[in-house]
Amino acid sequence: MVESKRLYRITLFKIPSTDDQKKLLDIYAEMPTKAVKDSKPYILSVTAGPARPDQRAQGYTVAVFSVFASLDDMLYYDNECAAHASLKSVAKTLHQGALMVYYESIFDN
Template identity: 50%
Template sequence: MSSASTPITRVVLFKIPSSTDQEKLFSYYRPLAATATKDGKPYILSARAGPTYDDQRRQGYTVAAVTEFKDEADMKYYDDGCETHAELKKFVKSVHEGAMMVYFRDVLAA
């Protein structure tokens, strides 16, 4: 598989202490891959999220979310043009106490 055809994986960590707020965030992520659209079609390959395990290495991050996109252009649309993601971001900005995002292309994919 060439690197151009390998999806972009995006990992976001949030510090959201309230379990109620965490559940509300999950309610945004659950339908995300099916409901977020670009040019009238779903464009997110997959979306997963869940609470992190209580482990000292988590450094206070209580929620992890992983989304996959066909390419970097789709991920940039997610950041800048997606109305569904805008709603998620509006909520999470009101409840998080820290966030970190990284994205990568899997070099181990065969």
Template identity: 50%
Template sequence: MAPPITRVVLFKIASPADQAKLFEYYRPLAATATKDGKPYILSARAGPTFEDQRRQGFTVAAVTEFKNEEDMKYYDEGCETHAELKKFAKSVHEGAMMVYFRDVLAP
């Protein structure tokens, strides 16, 4: 079986209150987001970034894992739970970046 798809999103959110609210969207995500009536996100983690000149203004990092690209595509295009998260994030961020990959170092 192929390693999972790991998705990393960085946000520039200045307000600590807005960051905390975003974390409230991420906290239950893996358990409450469903596809065909079942949870499909393998894991979801998020937190504030450490003060560091290399962070380039990104204040929040979020990592989600999916079994395959099809599940990640559903997350982007069809998941109502993620749509709510995106709606809030778009209203408070001043920049975002997303990348995803399959771990080539996984056994």
């Protein structure tokens, strides 16, 4: 397999209720340890928080930045990870819109 660069993922949610924002953020806080692959945590980093009020936010109220060692790890997160499946089931009941992009940094060595 070809060695891949780290993968950076940005996820945004439109969740008007601050209580619901907190529910989702509490789940994200557990992702670095609850999300396991081959019995080990595999997400390199997760940071999340409420978006600062700004018209440029276009209604998005929660931002999440995740770092994966590879595209394979991110695809595992999306398709096979039990912890992420649980997070998604809760998020679907809370948000009124979501956006996700991912990329490999042109600045990574």
